[in-house]
Amino acid sequence: MHYPLLKIHTQAIRHNIRAILQKLNQWQLRAVAITKGFCADLPLVKLFLEEGITCFGDSNPGNLLKIKHTFSTRNSDLQLYLIRLPMSSEIQLIVDNNIVPFVSNFESLQLLNHAAYKVGKFQKVILAVEGGDAREGFLEEEILGNFNFKALKYVDIVGLGTTLACLNGVLPDLDIVTRLVALKKQLEEKLDKELTLSVGGTTFLELWEGEPLPRGVDEIRMGEAFLFGHDISRKKAFSWLNQDAFEVVAEIVEVKRKQPLWGKARGFDAFGKTSAFLLSGEEKERALVAIGKQDVDENQLYPEDKNVTIIGATSNYLVLDVSKSSQNYKPGDTLSFRAGYGAVLRAFLSPYVSKIYF
Known part of the structure; x- marks a missing residue:
């Protein structure tokens, strides 16, 4: 697949x-x-x-x-x-x-x-x-x-x-x-x-x-x-409607413990913004997933694994904190996310995202 x-x-x-x-x-x-x-x-x-x-x-x-x-x-x-x-x-x-x-x-x-x-x-x-x-x-x-x-x-x-x-x-x-x-x-x-x-x-x-x-x-x-x-x-x-009609599934390509270089000069990311997630400088076990801003709006993705947190996204990566998860994630594994309006809209626009109807 x-x-x-x-x-x-x-x-x-x-x-x-x-x-x-x-x-x-x-x-x-x-x-x-x-x-x-x-x-x-x-x-x-x-x-x-x-x-x-x-x-x-x-x-x-x-x-x-x-x-x-x-x-x-x-x-x-x-x-x-x-x-x-x-x-x-x-x-x-x-x-x-x-x-x-x-x-x-x-x-x-x-x-x-x-x-x-x-x-x-x-x-x-x-x-x-x-x-x-x-x-x-x-x-x-x-x-x-x-x-x-x-x-x-x-x-x-x-x-x-x-x-x-x-x-x-x-x-x-x-x-x-x-x-x-x-x-x-x-x-x-x-x-x-x-x-x-x-x-x-x-x-x-x-x-x-x-x-x-x-x-x-x-x-x-x-x-x-x-x-x-x-x-x-x-x-x-709405309690009388379904909220789970759309699901994004993406593959992990890296899992490593990472820590930003604390004390080094910092500028802006590729989209001209600063990241609040880096300010603590904490070491976290991070998973890189092969999907990014060109494909979805990460702010409207909700991990199926409740112990996974979205740290941020670049053009082609979704960066996750998997430190608290009971799952031993490794490259080749997939993660599922419930998708909201912005994520679905961008996924339909992206030629890199496969669409499957069930």
């Missing part, structure tokens, strides 16, 4: 999808599966489709095209969201492929309108709304201002979308949801049509679990809950 590898446990993910859909059905909400965390890898997309999810969102148009070209002929209700604001160079691709973009400026709306006019079709869009995290989105006063949305004859505004807890960690609450629902109603009156209110990401689940919310939110976009059963913005694992 070729190491390092990423094991994907599909039954754990299937359980999460079913459990979430059951709750969303009770709350009268639609699910949008965000695929950027696994680069829209087709076996996983197929799993979501098998469980009845037909709307997918991604920040990379290439991932959306991969989904469309593979599954659209068998799924006529397939819907694709570009959840990252579109670049002007992507406008024609979006129109040609019926991708629904999130848009936060009038210039992009006008470009989409012109591109749709040229090919004689209507282009669906979702207006991104600033919800409080100070990232992307129209301000409320812009949406309710003097801009004539109806003048965009070939743009079909189908909804409002907001995202929280991505940049500044601002969490959604009842006040934010109430304000978004009110904005939706005002825009519906302005456009004389019904709209979808789409919220993201996983952090919004907490609200429906905790208290009654005003009607008006229509869908939740999420990836983390489906894949990891976790809400990183609240440091919370």
Whole structure:
């Protein structure tokens, strides 16, 4: 078997999808599966489709095209969201492929309108709304201002979308949801049509679990809950979901007792940072594992052996303290790690990590 590898446990993910859909059905909400965390890898997309999810969102148009070209002929209700604001160079691709973009400026709306006019079709869009995290989105006063949305004859505004807890960690609450629902109603009156209110990401689940919310939110976009059963913005694992769907396995290439040269001048590491682990100068039995920052985010790896500690990582090594482990590790042995979002994302991006579905 070729190491390092990423094991994907599909039954754990299937359980999460079913459990979430059951709750969303009770709350009268639609699910949008965000695929950027696994680069829209087709076996996983197929799993979501098998469980009845037909709307997918991604920040990379290439991932959306991969989904469309593979599954659209068998799924006529397939819907694709570009959840990252579109670049002007992507406008024609979006129109040609019926991708629904999130848009936060009038210039992009006008470009989409012109591109749709040229090919004689209507282009669906979702207006991104600033919800409080100070990232992307129209301000409320812009949406309710003097801009004539109806003048965009070939743009079909189908909804409002907001995202929280991505940049500044601002969490959604009842006040934010109430304000978004009110904005939706005002825009519906302005456009004389019904709209979808789409919220993201996983952090919004907490609200429906905790208290009654005003009607008006229509869908939740999420990836983390489906894949990891976790809400990183609240440091919370959902007790009713699986957290062990992804496992990284890597091979040990060295085990030795090592001690930094205490008293020697120290600079920065290869990534321009200092390492707090070296300050003690302690001698430790260290294991070098053949996987590094180019393959995973070491901050979201959790050793299966609870007596192993991650000291740090370089481009191509993970450095472990195995001094307290009861295992007599040696080169050629493998170690397993439960993997979180950042580690899985980077593993899917790395051509050096094998991916195996179970």
